[in-house]
Amino acid sequence: MDLATLLGTLAAFGMVAVSILLGVGFSAFLDLPSLLIVVGGSLGVALMNYPFRRLSAAARAVVKLLRDRRPDQQGMLKRLVELSQQSRRDGLFSIGDSLNKVKDPFLRKALEMVVDGVDHGAIEKILDEELVLLEERHHGAAEVLSSLAAYSPAMGLIGTLIGLVGMLQNMADPSSIGPAMAVALLTTFYGAILANMLFQPAAGKLRVRTQEEVRFKELILRGVLSIADGENPRVLEQKLHVFLAPSARISAFPTPGQGRAEGAKAW
Numbered sequence: 001m002d003l004a005t006l007l008g009t010l011a012a013f014g015m016v017a018v019s020i021l022l023g024v025g026f027s028a029f030l031d032l033p034s035l036l037i038v039v040g041g042s043l044g045v046a047l048m049n050y051p052f053r054r055l056s057a058a059a060r061a062v063v064k065l066l067r068d069r070r071p072d073q074q075g076m077l078k079r080l081v082e083l084s085q086q087s088r089r090d091g092l093f094s095i096g097d098s099l100n101k102v103k104d105p106f107l108r109k110a111l112e113m114v115v116d117g118v119d120h121g122a123i124e125k126i127l128d129e130e131l132v133l134l135e136e137r138h139h140g141a142a143e144v145l146s147s148l149a150a151y152s153p154a155m156g157l158i159g160t161l162i163g164l165v166g167m168l169q170n171m172a173d174p175s176s177i178g179p180a181m182a183v184a185l186l187t188t189f190y191g192a193i194l195a196n197m198l199f200q201p202a203a204g205k206l207r208v209r210t211q212e213e214v215r216f217k218e219l220i221l222r223g224v225l226s227i228a229d230g231e232n233p234r235v236l237e238q239k240l241h242v243f244l245a246p247s248a249r250i251s252a253f254p255t256p257g258q259g260r261a262e263g264a265k266a267w
Contacts, residue, residue, distance in 0.1 A: 071216035080223035156191020
């Protein structure tokens with residue numbers, strides 16, 4: 001599980017839970033009708049606004065957020081340098097013998113097109129279009145989550161108004177005003193919790209993960225095109241370093257004099 005997501009969820013919900021326990025307790029914050037208005041109403045409005053497949057795609061995206069599968073840019077850069085060295089040593093078509101060992105689907109697809117002799121311009125156009133569509137799908141899921149973050153407080157306000165109407169009808173009994181007001185406010189509470197502690201953070205994390213994945217696939221695309229052009233592995237590495245933060249730019253080649261220094265140290 002993504003450590004940042006786990007710690008953030010525990011911190012946010014934990015602080016709220018502790019505050020409730022130190023106050024009036026959980027029983028005062030449990031009201032089934034209010035929960036049905038906010039949760040059921042928000043999902044219902046989302047179904048009115050989006051097709052069911054968009055909602056299911058957003059749900060799958062949230063599940064993926066809980067998994068720590070951030071792309072290994074350093075490992076991929078090293079792999080691309082190795083493929084470049086293999087291509088220059090044994091020929092471009094020698095890469096086809098190792099395609100079965102390539103786990104990343106995007107890298108495998110790019111290498112297959114290179115081995116099949118597809119024109120470089122066509123490869124770049126096809127894979128760039130795939131990146132654009134991937135970004136659109138992910139942004140669509142983030143849009144659904146952002147919409148739910150807007151719907152839930154609105155449904156909470158509707159629930160509060162419903163509760164206030166019921167309270168005003170019983171103004172003759174002063175003892176019922178306090179409890180009725182508390183129940184009316186619970187729908188606003190539920191809406192604020194869902195919007196600001198679930199839907200909006202999930203949408204933001206999804207946008208960040210989308211940027212990371214697109215940047216990772218762009219690194220693959222530029223590396224494969226360089227391999228197809230027969231560029232020097234050192235040049236390829238320097239071109240791909242721009243996709244990494246300066247602190248993460250580790251070279252696969254020894255620096256000049258490194259071998260002599262290590263030998264002198266051993267001596």
